[in-house]
Amino acid sequence: MSEKTPLDYRRIEPARKVSDSARPTRIGIGILLGMAATIVFLVTTFLSLAWGGGGYDVARALFPYSMALAGLTDSIGAPSWAMAIIQWPVYGAMIGSWNAPWRGRLILILVVAHMCALVVAISNTRFS
Numbered sequence: 001m002s003e004k005t006p007l008d009y010r011r012i013e014p015a016r017k018v019s020d021s022a023r024p025t026r027i028g029i030g031i032l033l034g035m036a037a038t039i040v041f042l043v044t045t046f047l048s049l050a051w052g053g054g055g056y057d058v059a060r061a062l063f064p065y066s067m068a069l070a071g072l073t074d075s076i077g078a079p080s081w082a083m084a085i086i087q088w089p090v091y092g093a094m095i096g097s098w099n100a101p102w103r104g105r106l107i108l109i110l111v112v113a114h115m116c117a118l119v120v121a122i123s124n125t126r127f128s
Contacts, residue, residue: 023096023097026096026097027093027096027097028096029092029096030089030091030092030093030094030095030096030097031089031092031093031096032092033092034088034089034090034091034092034093035088035089035092037088037092038084038085038087038088038089041062041063041088042084044058044062045058045059045062045063060118060121060122061118063083063084063087064114064117064118064120064121065083065084065087065117065121066079066080066081066083066084066087067080067121067124068117068120068121068124069083070124070126071120071121071124071126072124074126091110094106094110095107095110
């Protein structure tokens, strides 16, 4: 006869999700990457304005929200600058805050929103 061993009824704790504990780190990394992108994009925009002769096309493509606001206010003032400076770090924070399965969807939403803002910024003819 074989001896039967009793089942082990200890409660097994579910594994803690790594993504929950790493979320602040991912948000911070996203903000830092967004800040780096902002610096590169601002330099690119300034060089385009100074040497490119293309007008505000690069600024519209990289910072459509601030250029749309500039079209509404008829000047590139402090609100437009503030929006341009925080746009890419906010993108990075948003992408870093979402878990991996949803991150692709969020990126798609951000791209669509960016393109919609770009359409609004391009339709503005005050800054050519």
